[in-house]
Amino acid sequence: MTVPEHPSTGTADSKLIRISLWVAIGALILAAIVCVVWVLVGTDNGVVGRAFLTILLLAAFAGAALLDARLAPRRPAWFALASMVTWVLCLLFGAILIWLPAPGWYYFDAFGRFISFLLIVLILLLALLHARLLIKAHQRHVTGFTRGVTIITIALVVILAAMLVIPLAFHEYFTYADPYWRAVVAIAILAAVGTALVPLVNALFAPRRPVARGYGPYPAAQTPVPPPAWPTYADGVTPLPVMPDGWPDWNAYYTGYPSTVSQAIAPVAPVAPVAPPHRGSDGGPAPGAPHSGSPAPGYEGYPPPPPLPPRP
Structure with missing residues (x-):
């Protein structure tokens, strides 16, 4: 007391x-x-x-x-x-x-x-x-x-x-x-x-009093550690689901849909795959399609390989 x-x-x-x-x-x-x-x-x-x-x-x-x-x-x-x-x-x-x-x-x-x-x-x-x-x-x-x-x-x-x-x-x-x-x-x-x-x-x-860590009467200020970057879908916004071993669901990255196990652990709304650009009959871009100065990233319409998450 x-x-x-x-x-x-x-x-x-x-x-x-x-x-x-x-x-x-x-x-x-x-x-x-x-x-x-x-x-x-x-x-x-x-x-x-x-x-x-x-x-x-x-x-x-x-x-x-x-x-x-x-x-x-x-x-x-x-x-x-x-x-x-x-x-x-x-x-x-x-x-x-x-x-x-x-x-x-x-x-x-x-x-x-x-x-x-x-x-x-x-x-x-x-x-x-x-x-x-x-x-x-x-x-x-x-x-x-x-x-x-x-x-x-x-x-x-x-x-x-x-x-x-x-x-x-x-x-x-x-x-x-x-x-x-x-x-x-x-x-x-x-x-x-x-x-x-x-x-x-x-x-x-008597109950022990809390001991302040660091120097001086107040606890030492700790610099907040930013959370590690988690890989996302091809849209660059939606994070990938989590697998049972704690790693991202890389299969969902390529397919656009989470696997069954990862969906049960961390349900995430599926992301529609990126549609290939519409081409005309001569193989060129269709009229009215936006022209891009650089080729689409990836290989044969697939998104580029995802970055690896930082290891602990």
């Missing part, structure tokens, strides 16, 4: 795209309000620098939202919504890293928080790309097994991304013990196995 990669955009798809745009607008307004409140009631420690970083963050989010809105008609509706939610999460974590004060026992590391923000964005985008590619591979051959594996694998990847992002955002406040990272590794192994299962099942059971 093959599912089209880009389904036609319907009413539900349009609603999802509009929802994603409203999510972006709401997140932008909410982030601006929260940052303004922090500026008014927060401490004076680096307010100008944090405000400048907030402006850059909001501008970057607005650009990403506009790009997603422009690309939304070319993407599946679920992917457009998931992409917008991903950028909203990036905006949220960026605002947290900018305005969250450092605890009293931990110094404020602006460069470290910037690196953490870049890693958070990278992890979220990789999780989104993973879901896109896995669903695309799953749509090549949809079965109950591959559907279950795809859903479970995407859920594991989302959990893994969350478990990696949270320590990057709040490592100054919490300490993550060894069991936490053991769980991260276990989930990563299960997600990798699920990711590999879908392409393997497709390689075994």
Whole structure:
């Protein structure tokens, strides 16, 4: 079973795209309000620098939202919504890293928080790309097994991304013990196995795609071979009948009538033989008969020998 990669955009798809745009607008307004409140009631420690970083963050989010809105008609509706939610999460974590004060026992590391923000964005985008590619591979051959594996694998990847992002955002406040990272590794192994299962099942059971011959994405153009010339009757138009061995009926060429066997294989209307020219009593051409400048071809009124058909 093959599912089209880009389904036609319907009413539900349009609603999802509009929802994603409203999510972006709401997140932008909410982030601006929260940052303004922090500026008014927060401490004076680096307010100008944090405000400048907030402006850059909001501008970057607005650009990403506009790009997603422009690309939304070319993407599946679920992917457009998931992409917008991903950028909203990036905006949220960026605002947290900018305005969250450092605890009293931990110094404020602006460069470290910037690196953490870049890693958070990278992890979220990789999780989104993973879901896109896995669903695309799953749509090549949809079965109950591959559907279950795809859903479970995407859920594991989302959990893994969350478990990696949270320590990057709040490592100054919490300490993550060894069991936490053991769980991260276990989930990563299960997600990798699920990711590999879908392409393997497709390689075994999915229908093969036609391979284009020649160079380039399109098949190489082939020059049509003209059909071989088939001998005709003396009129030069009517083709000779076919004998059981595939050769022309040469007897029909000389007699003007097809033989019995060839008539049964390929019935052809008989062709009247060429009548000899009418001559007068003195042996010359009859009065009014058309005069030909060259003698009639053939031998004693018979047509000339037919040409041989080309051999394979």
